[in-house]
Amino acid sequence: MAKNDAQGSTQRSAPGKPASSWRARLVRDLEGDVLEIGVGSGANLPYYARAGRLWAIEPYADSADKARRVAATLALPVTIDVAPAEKLPYPDNSFDCAVSSLVFCSVNSPQAALAELARVLRPGGTLHMVEHVRPANALLGALFQAVTPVWSRVAHNCHLDRTTVQTLRDAGWRVTVEDCRNVFVQLTAHPPAPVEPAPSSQR
Ligand SMILES: C[S@@+](CC[C@H](N)C(=O)[O-])C[C@H]1O[C@@H](n2cnc3c(N)ncnc32)[C@H](O)[C@@H]1O
Numbered sequence: 085m086a087k088n089d090a091q092g093s094t095q096r097s098a099p100g101k102p103a104s105s106w107r108a109r110l111v112r113d114l115e116g117d118v119l120e121i122g123v124g125s126g127a128n129l130p131y132y133a134r135a136g137r138l139w140a141i142e143p144y145a146d147s148a149d150k151a152r153r154v155a156a157t158l159a160l161p162v163t164i165d166v167a168p169a170e171k172l173p174y175p176d177n178s179f180d181c182a183v184s185s186l187v188f189c190s191v192n193s194p195q196a197a198l199a200e201l202a203r204v205l206r207p208g209g210t211l212h213m214v215e216h217v218r219p220a221n222a223l224l225g226a227l228f229q230a231v232t233p234v235w236s237r238v239a240h241n242c243h244l245d246r247t248t249v250q251t252l253r254d255a256g257w258r259v260t261v262e263d264c265r266n267v268f269v270q271l272t273a274h275p276p277a278p279v280e281p282a283p284s285s286q287r
Contacts, residue, residue: 092181107131110270116180119204121169121197122187122228126151128174135181139174141167184268185214188248191242197254202275211273212251214216217243219267228267 089258104127111118112133120128123140123279124147132138142148155162167173169184169191175183178232181206193199203209228244236243247270252259256276 087171104131104269106214106268107119110185110212111183113133114181114183114212115120116182117178118178119172119174119184119201121172121201122184122190123148123151125156126164126182128185129156129160130163132158135160137163139179141169141172143168164277168192170200171196172200172204174204174285176203178204180206180209182209182211183213184215185198188213188215189243189246192241194246194248194251195255198252198275199256202255202257202278205275209275211275212271213248213273214268214270215246215248216244216267217248217269218280 107128108131111120111128111131114132115134116136117134118132118138120138120140123129123142126140129138129140129151129255136220138155140151140162142164143152143166145166148164152164153160155164165173169187170193182205184201188194205211210253218228232243232245249259249261249271251272252271258276260272260276261269262272
């Protein structure tokens with residue numbers, strides 16, 4: 085995606101909606117053990133070119149089944165579990181990378197989902213996101229905020245007014261915005277260092 089350039093070199097599937105090449109850019113270089121949250125019907129799965137193994141979660145069983153059907157066509161070993169991002173069914177330090185595409189608009193608690201992602205990423209692990217966010221323009225931002233209560237009811241809890249980049253930063257993540265086009269942001273983020281328990285005082 086070219087910065088703030090709706091008509092850049094990236095192919096587009098529809099006005100305002102990035103074409104599938106953004107999916108390739110998001111996941112094709114990720115290596116090792118990878119987790120994708122909110123995998124939906126598996127639209128990203130064909131684009132993992134270098135991952136060693138992929139785990140994915142999706143809260144809706146019917147969508148998870150669709151993703152499993154896509155996964156079955158791939159050489160990549162994929163495990164798809166039915167779970168929400170706020171309660172990941174994996175031990176601490178399980179993954180080298182995590183992926184979220186168009187999911188943080190819909191999760192019930194972005195903060196809880198980020199805490200879970202920080203928990204399951206290994207030291208040095210990275211989160212890779214494409215999300216739509218509240219427009220920076222004040223008027224548009226207010227408009228998106230105004231329609232969100234109705235929109236979220238008809239669009240599976242999708243919020244048009246989430247400030248996801250700021251939410252990451254507020255949670256202590258180190259964020260690099262890779263690209264930004266209209267309301268779509270692609271970023272890489274490193275989780276905050278885990279808080280060490282205070283040494284118990286010995287007398
Ligand atoms: C717009 S779809 C995007 C699907 C897929 N990531 C993609 O890029 O095509 C939003 C996805 O987020 C999932 N989702 C909603 N709430 C979630 C939650 N709490 N935890 C994980 N995924 C969630 C939805 O079920 C849906 O699959």
